[in-house]
Structures are given as structure tokens and as C-alpha cells.
Amino acid sequence: MENQPRDYACFLPPRLDALVDAWLDEDIPSTDYGGFVVGSRPAVAHLLVKSAGVLAGVPFADAVLARLGCSAEWAYADGAMFDGEGKVVVAVVTGPTHRVLQAERTVLNVLARCSGIATAARAFADKAAAAGFGGTVAGTRKTTPGFRDVEKYGMLVGGVDTHRTDLSSMVMLKDNHIWATGSITAAVETCRSVAGFSVKIEVETSSYDDAAEAINAGADVIMLDNFEPTELKAVAARLKADFAGSAQKFLLEASGGVRLDTVDGYFCDAIDIISTSSLHQGVGVVDFSLKIQPGAAEQE
Template identity: 55%
Template sequence: MSAATGRSDFSHLLPTNWKKQVASWLDEDTPSFDYGGFVVGETEQTAALYCKAKGVLAGVPFFDEVFAQLGCRVEWLAREGDEIDPKGGRVEVARVYGRARHLLLGERPALNMLARASGVATRARALRAIKDQHNWHGVIAATRKTTPGFRIVEKYATLVGGVDTHRMDLSSMIMLKDNHIWATGSITNAVKQARSVGGFALKIEVECRSEAEADEAIQAGADVIMLDNFDGPGIRAAAKSLKDRWRGKHSFLIEGSGGLTESNVAPYFCPDIDILSFGSITQSVPHIDFSLKVIQKK
């Protein structure tokens, strides 16, 4: 956590390969000649970054790295995690300094990333606010429904927005869904196989469609029970029943998932549910509009 801002610096979480991913964005956008860059040349210029829609600013280290790889410098006027409200206009949130063609080389990859990351963070922040309003003490989590090649940015943005990332990838936790169960013949078989290779270090989560399936998963030693596609009243009843029945016998968490959104989540808040996961945090998210404009010299 930064002593200056009182906020966690999530950039410290980023893996060693993240700068290579930023480089790949630049490679994708200019695979051959930079015709526009030829037009503008290498005069030193300053560009203003404007936010033009209400949202949470997220993706700052990725934005910085795009321009760092092009020899440019970014000076921020807002902090990551700030809620920006241009009130129908636009708000300047940063300035970028560098050679004209380098500013334009970085413009679109940086803006595309910032728009999506900020959209994810904005959705996450809204869900966190709903959870707090209902005084629910469980965990709001994203899912693995992320954009291929862009997961690190989207998972990062969920943290900026104030919710849990859930598992990062297939190696982070063992989640056994319907296809795993059908392929192995039973929940018990699937959990046994998973435990034989995951050992003590990895949690096992099992997707269940009924209390009977949940009971089998708990008996087999699952750590997390996902009650999938239950409605609000249904999941509240099932969660209470399972917690009461297994109290003092097995320890486990209950997760609710399946079609959850900002508008329908309220009935799912209850003391017996530990986690609610949302594909909607990273899917169908409105992007936050940003633009980068070279400041004309007088």
C-alpha cells in the first residue's frame, strides 16, 4: 500500500512477462510500415489524455508501459482507482510527452487497453458498492470468462475496482464442472483424481446443480461448493440446509454463480453464502471513453 495515497499498488503483482504483452500490442498495431508516423515525424510534442465518460480509472501501469517502450513519458493528473466524472464533457487525466510519431504509435493500443480496463473496474466498483450497501460480508469475485491474451489486464482491473479475481487460470485452483464429472463418472471420482495431483496446496471446487450433488462433493472432500444457476430464494435455502447439515463435520465454502448481475444480485446476499461470482464483471462491459489529443502549440 502506498503511504502517500493510502491505496494498494497492484502493479507490484504483475508477472515478469507483462511488458512482453504490452510489446505485442504495439507489434499487432504496426506490423509493417508506419505511414502516419512518416507524416508527423519526430518533433517533440505533448498530448492530453481526456476521460469522456463516468467511470473508474484503471490500467495505469499498462498505459505507462506502452509509452515507455516508445521513449515517451506520462504525467498523471488523476490516480488509479479514482472515479472520474466529466459531467457530459471531458476531464484531462494525464499528459504524455514524446516525439510525435511515437505518441501516435502508442495512442490506440494504450486507449483500447485503458477503455476496457476502466470499464471492468467500473463494473467491479458498482458491485462492491451494492455488497456494502447490503452489509454482506462475503466475497464478490470475477470469473475466468476473460478476453484471450488480455486476462492479466482484466484481472488487474477487478482488483482496482475492489473485488476478488477468483482463480487466475486453470493452474490456480481445481474447479470441477459438469464435463469433468461426466468424463470421470461421478463427483467422488473427480474429486479423488483431483486430490491425487493437487495435493494439499490447491483447493478443489465442485459445480453442483442440487443439494444431493453438493452433499456428495462435501463428503468427497471438496473445499468449495458452487451452487450453479439457483435463483435467489433457492440458493439461500440450499446454502442454509448444507451449512446446518454439515456443521462440525466438514469445513467448506459455498459459492453462488450463474447469470448474476448488478440488477439481480440482492436476493443472493445471505450469511450462508460465502462467494458470489460474476462473469458479467468481464463480459458485456461498457468501455469508458478516453481520447488522446496533441496540444497545439501557439
């Protein structure tokens, strides 16, 4: 078991079929005129990657194809890296011609965006490894509504942590929660009364005093938000030293202003987690295309 490759598809929730139906309903709300033109004769198409990046999104592509009665034979698995030198056939798609073409744009869009996130995530993970950072690099919940599963999956394939996937999987008490409640302590205590022992509580803080209050209140994760790297390292080291003998165990998370070109400044032993939305917001895409192979179906 230890040597088997990870099946990232097992990460996905059972709502995948519903997601695919929503995507196809958006793209094919009624009649497909182009589908009438090409008809339903069997087709073979090559799915090509044309730029550098990390492949991610195969389960989503397969689900779209399966919904339309098509299938793909993949030459590569999620996580494969391409150097962008020439066009590479990553899969051979078969099915009725009109169905293959109905699936085309949705498959390409999902692969392009998921692979773009995986590529950005791989770059962050590689930087952390090169720097000897022993903590975790993570994404955020600043994802596209309706597309979170794809974006979180891309992070996973790229080698970073997905962080919390939704409001139910972990508590994050941000500034608005604190202001609306009155204090960090009150917010944490109120939250713990319903979250119990099984749900972690994270608190967003902007100063040493706020972070110390959150630790004393029993928070599990302390986010040091929008600190400059020099101040971040000093505050993090002070917190770890001051609470070294405390019974309360906590993690320190750095967030805000972290990008690939700045992340080196956030690496330090006192920081356990570095989270950033820049590995899934505004990232580039990997270029894919689908080409029907003339006469291929008849030759088989």
C-alpha cells in the first residue's frame, strides 16, 4: 500500500455527477446545432497538452465524458509534468462524434484551470522544499463558487495543503466575528461550546496581544494576518517562546501578501503554516486542445 500511487480521485465528493450536469446544462441549454452537423458516427480524438505545466483534473474530464457516453484512455496520470516542448497526446477520446464535441469545451476548460492551479501549487511546494521549510503551504477558501472542488483538487495534485474546504470543516474566526462578538475570548468560548473537541478553531489576529489572547482562550490555530515578514518572524518566535511551557497546543499560520516571489521571506521555524490565495487566484492556465482524427474510427 505504501508504494502505490495516490488515487487523488478518492478525494472528490459524490456530488461530482451533479457538478457535471450543471456544467453541461450551462453549455448546452437546449439544441446543439453543431452536433446535428457532425452526427453520431464513432469518433477518435486526441487530447493534447501544448504548454508547460502539471496535469490535473482527469476525474472531472472522465466524468464529463462518461455523462455523454464517451471515454478516454489516458497516457498520463494527474501530477505528470510537461515541459511545453511540442504537443503531447495525453489521452485518446472515443465516442459518438457529436458527444465528443459536446464534451470538448467543458473538458478543456476544467483541465486548463485545474492544471494551472496544480502548476502554481507545485511551484510553491518546490520553493518550500528547496528552502527546507518544515511546515505546510496551503491554499485558502477564496475559490470560485461552484468550482471549489476542482480548485482544491488542483492544489492537492500540485502538492500543497487544501486548508479547510468549507465553513463546516473547520472554524475560522475572522475580524468580523470578533467585532460582532465583542472579544477574541468570547468568540472562541462561544464557538467551542458548540464545536466541541472534534473541530479545530482558528483565529485571525493582527498583533502579538491578539494572538496571545487567542492562545489563552484555547484556539488551535493562530493566523498572523498581513504581517511584514520581519515582524512576522519576531512575533512568531516570541509566541512560541512565551507559550513553550503552556498546556495549550497551537499552530501558527502566516497569511496575507504571500506570493511566489515573496514566500521566501515567510519561511521560518516558528511558522507552521503559510496560506495564500495566489496559488489559485489569478494563476495562468495550461493549454489543452482536442482534435478529431479523420478516418481513425473506420480504421479500428
